[in-house]
Amino acid sequence: MFDLVIANGTLVTAEATVQADLGLSNGRVAAVGKRLVGLETIDATGLWVLPGALDEHVHLQMPLGDVRSSDDFYSGTVAAACGGTTTIVDFAEPKPDQTLVEAQAARRAEAEGKVVIDYGLHMTLSRADDETLAQIPASIKAGSASFKMYMAYDRLRLDDGGLLRALAALREHGGRPLIHAENHHAILYLTALALREGRTGPENHPLTRPAVMEAEAIHRLLALAHVTGTPLVLAHLSCALGLEEVRAARARGQTVWVETCPQYLLLDEKEYRRPGFEAAKFVMAPPPRTAADRAALWAGLAASEINTVATDHCPFFYETDKMRGRDDFSRIPGGAPGIETRLTLLYTHGVRAGRLSPQRWVEVCCTEPARRFGLWPRKGTLAVGSDADVVIFDPERQVTLSYATLHQNVDYCPYEGWEVQGYPTTVLSRGDVIALNGEFVGQAGRGRFLSSRPLPGR
Numbered sequence: 316m317f318d319l320v321i322a323n324g325t326l327v328t329a330e331a332t333v334q335a336d337l338g339l340s341n342g343r344v345a346a347v348g349k350r351l352v353g354l355e356t357i358d359a360t361g362l363w364v365l366p367g368a369l370d371e372h373v374h375l376q377m378p379l380g381d382v383r384s385s386d387d388f389y390s391g392t393v394a395a396a397c398g399g400t401t402t403i404v405d406f407a408e409p410k411p412d413q414t415l416v417e418a419q420a421a422r423r424a425e426a427e428g429k430v431v432i433d434y435g436l437h438m439t440l441s442r443a444d445d446e447t448l449a450q451i452p453a454s455i456k457a458g459s460a461s462f463k464m465y466m467a468y469d470r471l472r473l474d475d476g477g478l479l480r481a482l483a484a485l486r487e488h489g490g491r492p493l494i495h496a497e498n499h500h501a502i503l504y505l506t507a508l509a510l511r512e513g514r515t516g517p518e519n520h521p522l523t524r525p526a527v528m529e530a531e532a533i534h535r536l537l538a539l540a541h542v543t544g545t546p547l548v549l550a551h552l553s554c555a556l557g558l559e560e561v562r563a564a565r566a567r568g569q570t571v572w573v574e575t576c577p578q579y580l581l582l583d584e585k586e587y588r589r590p591g592f593e594a595a596k597f598v599m600a601p602p603p604r605t606a607a608d609r610a611a612l613w614a615g616l617a618a619s620e621i622n623t624v625a626t627d628h629c630p631f632f633y634e635t636d637k638m639r640g641r642d643d644f645s646r647i648p649g650g651a652p653g654i655e656t657r658l659t660l661l662y663t664h665g666v667r668a669g670r671l672s673p674q675r676w677v678e679v680c681c682t683e684p685a686r687r688f689g690l691w692p693r694k695g696t697l698a699v700g701s702d703a704d705v706v707i708f709d710p711e712r713q714v715t716l717s718y719a720t721l722h723q724n725v726d727y728c729p730y731e732g733w734e735v736q737g738y739p740t741t742v743l744s745r746g747d748v749i750a751l752n753g754e755f756v757g758q759a760g761r762g763r764f765l766s767s768r769p770l771p772g773r
């Protein structure tokens with residue numbers, strides 16, 4: 316007798332789609348089979364049953380100068396849960412006087428008492444001196460085996476020498492690099508040029524971060540990783556030119572995994588032609604590109620050239636935070652909301668549009684992110700022994716997306732008014748029902764910290 320049986324549903328995993336019951340006990344998947352009997356039963360007739368989705372790239376309550384992203388660890392994870400995401404990976408960003416492990420502990424203290432789903436933390440490496448790199452094994456031991464590095468942003472970025480040293484150290488210890496690739500100097504030059512010419516509006520943002528310079532940074536990054544022999548994950552790929560650089564690196568034998576985001580698959584440069592200051596809602600880095608880039612990313616996702624879809628969720632209020640850049644687009648805080656809408660958008664525009672099979676959809680949203688960050692098979696699948704993180708999904712349910720009904724703590728939605736078909740009806744985390752018909756029914760602080768494993772074979 317199981318604690319709970321999800322009966323008569325269609326189980327969709329990365330491997331297969333089958334008619335089966337799911338038996339859950341003690342917060343784990345206990346059986347997959349027919350006619351299972353539980354103390355409680357959820358009838359999933361006509362519904363799909365998936366592993367909970369994993370979003371490996373979110374920024375909750377992230378300080379950015381004197382503002383911070385508007386979702387905290389409570390509101391952001393409630394929104395995630397309502398949208399079918401049962402695990403997030405956020406970031407620990409060491410202050411100048413903190414060790415890596417101290418920064419992780421401080422970030423965990425911010426999440427404790429608030430976070431409603433399980434979570435992991437990438438460690439940000441914004442310094443690559445010997446003292447910092449010597450702390451990599453301690454960070455891995457503390458549970459942060461994935462390391463974020465930036466090639467742009469003054470206070471965060473590593474130069475080529477720093478990247479080389481960091482990549483070499485990560486290879487030695489099995490750390491998992493996750494890298495933001497853009498050309499810092501081109502951004503500075505193009506931003507200064509625009510402002511000098513009196514071009515101060517938000518429509519100038521994408522012009523300062525051209526696709527060719529993202530591809531340049533990806534090329535340089537992959538050449539550096541070739542020197543050190545380090546496998547890596549490329550964050551938020553936005554353009555076809557960048558994908559070509561990935562293909563070239565793989566052709567010479569490198570291991571590169573690629574993440575993209577719904578905004579690069581679904582939005583493009585036309586958002587920057589909106590009237591007034593509206594384009595500020597889409598100020599994010601890299602910027603959404605062209606329709607041709609979107610098509611290349613969809614094809615790459617279907618062909619497994621692109622491995623995961625994460626959100627880079629980093630919301631700022633339009634009426635207050637984004638307005639700071641009213642007279643100077645370079646002062647608009649960069650980022651947009653998305654933590655709640657990923658699964659349904661990828662279903663509607665991926666599966667229903669015939670671009671992705673149901674299995675591939677689950678793979679890019681749930682399974683592969685768990686593999687990339689050392690959390691699989693505890694997360695990302697429905698194998699016996701996996702955590703009972705489950706999404707019961709109605710493939711026919713129609714919803715109109717709006718900031719007014721979504722749970723993200725922000726005053727706009729990049730997909731405002733979009734119709735989606737297919738939405739979670741019930742979401743479970745470790746066997747607990749935490750979201751029901753789009754409303755959160757769980758407890759604050761119930762989420763647990765997840766340690767990620769380093770890459771094997773070191």
Ligand SMILES: [Zn+2]
Pocket residue numbers: 372374627
């Ligand atoms: Zn990010």
